[in-house]
Every structure is written in structure tokens, then in C-alpha cells.
Amino acid sequence: MERMEYEARNWVLTNPILFSALWVFGAKESGPARCYRQIKNKPYPKSRFCRGVPDPKIRIYDVGMKKKGADEFPFCVHLVSWEKENVSSEALEAARIACNKYMTKSAGKDAFHLRVRVHPFHVLRINKMLSCAGADRLQTGMRGAFGKPQGVCARVAIGQVLLSVRCKDGNGNHAQEALRRAKFKFPGRQKIIVSRKWGFTKFSRTDYLKYKSENRIVPDGVNAKLLGNHGPLAARQPGTAFLTSA
Structure with a gap:
């Protein structure tokens, strides 16, 4: 019986079609985002040298009344990063949804303009490991450990604005509460800062x-x-x- 199991396992591992199926379906998933939080290396954007990069989860960066003029929304509040770290595109999308949902419910869908101020251009890699039976005979450990593209993130500095909301003065409290709820989608520390400027302009x-x-x-x-x-x-x-x- 053991001899038959051994031969069957060898046949599976030497068959390229079955082995590729095991690689796809039996490989471990990507680790949690805390594994990629620290900024360690140089920026690694998508290029002709770095191909096969998955699309970012966030596709919309302006939500609400984005065509309203500067006179319409004088109040502006920012969510500012207080750490130097990587922020995944999944976290940016979750924060955008949370902020938009609260502002739509409390202030109305025509009463604000939300803008995501960072873009995920940095590519994250993963060295996939097999988790199927007999995988220990094939794995090479840290030999050739340069991974495949797994996701994208934004490299964020201390004091960099993550999200900005502009609205009327009467909805200022709602905008601050919306950004407070969006904070829970990000790692690290953030601060909510009410701007002295008029909306998104550079003038006080x-x-x-x-x-x-x-x-x-x-x-x-x-x-x-x-x-x-x-x-x-x-x-x-x-x-x-x-x-x-x-």
C-alpha cells in the first residue's frame, strides 16, 4: 500500500498538468497586510520589467459632487498619515467606501466631495509556497526567492494627506465623523485635521x-x-x- 501511494504521488508531481493545478489550487494565499506594512526597499512600480501586476482594488478616487465649483464647498477636512508605511489598495478602497457611506447617509449624496489623495503604484511580491502533499520534495526554500507580483500599495510619508472631504460649513461635523470611521480601515496612526483653506484651493x-x-x-x-x-x-x-x- 505504501509503495502504491509513493508511486501515485511521484506520478502527480512529475505530471506537468496536474502539478500546475496543484500549484494554482494548493498554493498558500497571500499573507496579511501587516507583512507588507514597512517601507524597506526602493519603489517598485509596474513597468516593462515588472509585468503581470494585478489591478488595484480602488478604481474611483473622486466621490460625490466632484464637479461643484470652489464656491459651493468652503469647508475642508483632511485625514493625514502620522506614520511612514505602505497602505494597500484594499485599505484605500475600504476607507473610501466607509467615508462615502456615512456622508451619503448623514449629509446627503449631493452635499460633499470626497477625494482619495494617494495612488497605489508600488508593487508587492510574494514567494508562493506549495501546501499540497509531497511539496517538501519540490520546494527550494530561499533559493530563487524573488517573488511574483501579488498586489499594489501606496507608499505614504508622515504628514501626507490620505483623504480629503470638502462640504458646506453645516456638514463639517459629519465630514470629521466620516473620516474618523475611515481611520479604522488603515494601519498605523492618522490624524483628522480641519483645513484653514477654502475648500481644495490654496487660499485661506x-x-x-x-x-x-x-x-x-x-x-x-x-x-x-x-x-x-x-x-x-x-x-x-x-x-x-x-x-x-x-
Whole structure:
């Protein structure tokens, strides 16, 4: 009986079709994300040298009223990473869903704009190990241990913004609570910081209102441009720059 089992096992392991099936269905799954949390090596993006990379789980980076102008949503709050680490695309997608779900329920689907500020470009590798019967005869341990692409993640620095939400001032508390719930989807530490800027623009609230009253602000999608004082001397008045050709 033992002799028959030994021959059957050898036949399976030497048959390329059956062995490939065992490799696909009997190989161990990827480890938990904590195995890939630390930033250790150089960036390893998808390229012609690194092929066969699976698509990231997150495919949508802007949720809500992403076409609303800068005037519509003055309040802005950020979820900021407080650690240098890798954040998987699965974690980014889970955080986006959690934040979007709470904001839709509490503030309404037309009352906010959520933006994911990091993109998963770093490729993670795994050295797959067989877990089928007789696999110990085939495994080579750490010989040739350079793994195959297994997933992607974002390399995040301390102080880097992960998520941003802009909305009206009345929904500011809802936005902070939504980001607090999204925190639980990420490893490490994060902080929720209320921005002093007007929405997603680079201008503070006082400066934005001041430039708006002077007609020096031009809408630019979710952002805004500041008009300078260039051009002819007669046109060097606030709000009249770049308007001479009209």
C-alpha cells in the first residue's frame, strides 16, 4: 500500500498538468497586510520589467459632487498619515467606501466631495509556497526567492494627506465623523485635521473672500486661480488683468 501511494504521488508531481493545478489550487494565499506594512526597499512600480501586476482594488478616487465649483464647498477636512508605511489598495478602497457611506447617509449624496489623495503604484511580491502533499520534495526554500507580483500599495510619508472631504460649513461635523470611521480601515496612526483653506484651493478663507470681493478669483474646476497685475499699465487694476483681449 505504501509503495502504491509513493508511486501515485511521484506520478502527480512529475505530471506537468496536474502539478500546475496543484500549484494554482494548493498554493498558500497571500499573507496579511501587516507583512507588507514597512517601507524597506526602493519603489517598485509596474513597468516593462515588472509585468503581470494585478489591478488595484480602488478604481474611483473622486466621490460625490466632484464637479461643484470652489464656491459651493468652503469647508475642508483632511485625514493625514502620522506614520511612514505602505497602505494597500484594499485599505484605500475600504476607507473610501466607509467615508462615502456615512456622508451619503448623514449629509446627503449631493452635499460633499470626497477625494482619495494617494495612488497605489508600488508593487508587492510574494514567494508562493506549495501546501499540497509531497511539496517538501519540490520546494527550494530561499533559493530563487524573488517573488511574483501579488498586489499594489501606496507608499505614504508622515504628514501626507490620505483623504480629503470638502462640504458646506453645516456638514463639517459629519465630514470629521466620516473620516474618523475611515481611520479604522488603515494601519498605523492618522490624524483628522480641519483645513484653514477654502475648500481644495490654496487660499485661506480670509484671502479667498478678499480676492473674491476684488474680482481677482477665477474658478478653475474644484480649484481657483488668482489674477495678477500683468499687462498694459491701463489694465493694472485688480480684476482687470488678462481681460484686455475680451
